[in-house]
């Protein structure tokens with residue numbers, strides 16, 4: 001391994017209480033809201049075929065048109081309490097909210113630029129309303145912050161000239177100042193979700209990113225920052241030159257989910273996901289497929305079964321309302337979570353061999369394994385194969401704890417649980433209460 005000045009300062013997961021809380025969330029909400037929400041991916045009847053929050057970068061979007069649109073941003077019916085209650089009903093445990101996206105428009109009254117909500121017709125501090133309302137509902141708040149800032153003239157994609165470097169020095173101070181005011185104005189914040197850090201200018205600023213991260217954590221002890229923030233002194237991101245994760249969790253799973261536990265390399269991680277195929281800000285027209293509630297529940301179960309959190313994105317309209325598809329998904333997912341969240345909250349990877357019927361999760365610190373069943377075979381026989389030295393003491397439907405299900409022992413330490421093979425409209429959960437021990441062979445039994 002190389003001796004790095006600005007690589008990872010910790011190998012392995014954080015072991016503190018704040019990170020344990022983060023690890024147990026299971027389900028989160030992402031919200032992308034800003035000036036881009038005014039356009040909804042459309043201009044003069046033409047649709048941008050990229051992600052709607054990137055519409056400023058569309059060749060058909062004059063920068064002047066976009067950069068003056070904030071003068072129309074006035075979500076009079078915005079109600080952060082209603083947002084927070086919808087999220088609470090959905091069963092999310094944390095929210096990640098856009099304070100500033102790549103376009104540079106600040107949803108808080110930053111002192112370091114005029115391009116903020118304070119100078120829009122709406123005037124009021126949106127970040128404060130969101131932080132306060134979600135915190136009041138008991139949902140932890142994380143702030144999304146894009147380093148790349150298309151509005152700030154000192155932003156640079158690369159540092160090629162002395163002038164570039166002088167400008168970027170100003171930009172780095174601007175970034176530090178904005179992050180300082182976010183943590184000081186909104187101290188309930190539990191973490192920062194960074195984006196817009198892939199350009200060479202940032203990759204060449206490894207030492208700065210290291211110093212800044214340590215400064216932020218001194219300012220706000222316990223602060224949680226993912227792997228998308230730092231670069232090491234060689235410009236490596238997410239993992240340093242020694243392959244060690246830089247950050248409190250792996251932040252690379254954007255619109256994709258790991259296939260196996262090996263893919264997560266023993267790190268904490270979250271997956272952030274759109275309901276349509278792509279696009280985070282409000283889009284008037286969802287092109288292509290968008291996910292059903294059962295697909296979203298399956299992604300949630302898949303993430304928790306591999307030790308991560310699943311974070312579903314909502315893109316409210318410029319007026320602060322949510323489109324009907326999003327309201328429906330929040331309601332239906334919430335109805336399922338109301339009954340089954342025991343299999344999602346404070347659960348972790350079991351290490352049992354995955355079976356086709358669905359996903360295992362294990363309650364942290366307890367001898368309780370959950371089967372989240374999505375695919376009942378035509379036989380109605382669900383195969384389970386507990387890890388070595390683990391026996392199943394009892395099995396029952398989460399919704400019928402008093403009625404034990406019978407296990408038919410098979411060879412190789414496996415068993416069948418027989419359930420009805422038809423009639424399912426949504427996933428269901430079977431609880432397995434486990435204990436230490438190993439299968440006694442028949443002759444061993446005969447001896448006792």
Ligand SMILES: COc1ccc([C@@H]2N[C@@H](C)[C@@H](O)[C@H]2O)cc1
Nearest residue numbers: 032051053054195196254272280
């Ligand atoms: C393909 O490059 C990108 C770069 C940034 C993004 C941003 N990350 C997501 C969390 C959204 O904020 C999206 O705009 C997406 C794709």
